Amino acid sequence: MNxxxxxxxxxxxxxxxxxxxxxxxTATIVFVFTRRIALSIGVGLVESVAKIICYYIHxxxxxFIDFGTKKHPLSSLPVSKPLTEDxxxxxxxxxxDLGYIDED
Numbered sequence: 205m206n207x208x209x210x211x212x213x214x215x216x217x218x219x220x221x222x223x224x225x226x227x228x229x230t231a232t233i234v235f236v237f238t239r240r241i242a243l244s245i246g247v248g249l250v251e252s253v254a255k256i257i258c259y260y261i262h263x264x265x266x267x268f269i270d271f272g273t274k275k276h277p278l279s280s281l282p283v284s285k286p287l288t289e290d291x292x293x294x295x296x297x298x299x300x301d302l303g304y305i306d307e308d
Contacts, residue, residue: 209267210263210267212264215260215263215264215267216260218259218263219256219259219260219263220256222259223252223255223256223259224252226251226252226255227248227249227251227252228248230247230248230251230252231244231245231247231248232244234247234248
């Protein structure tokens with residue numbers, strides 16, 4: 205399990221939000237050149253769907269490229285199940301004992 209990777213849903217939501225803004229820009233540009241609102245909206249929608257797919261693929265590929273990312277020092281530990289609150293407290297206290305966390 206690698207804690208530094210984005211969730212699929214996050215990549216999808218980023219793609220959709222970006223493409224909504226870009227679709228408005230595309231539709232506006234098409235409208236400026238054609239003065240046809242239906243054509244402008246159609247081009248904006250088709251272009252957005254195609255580019256959402258491209259952006260999602262692009263994000264997922266980049267999520268596997270480590271260049272320019274910083275890894276958490278504990279991310280290489282082979283954790284095989286979710287940590288409980290008690291586990292987190294034990295780990296937090298041990299890190300305090302070792303001087304990695306300042307006292308609250």
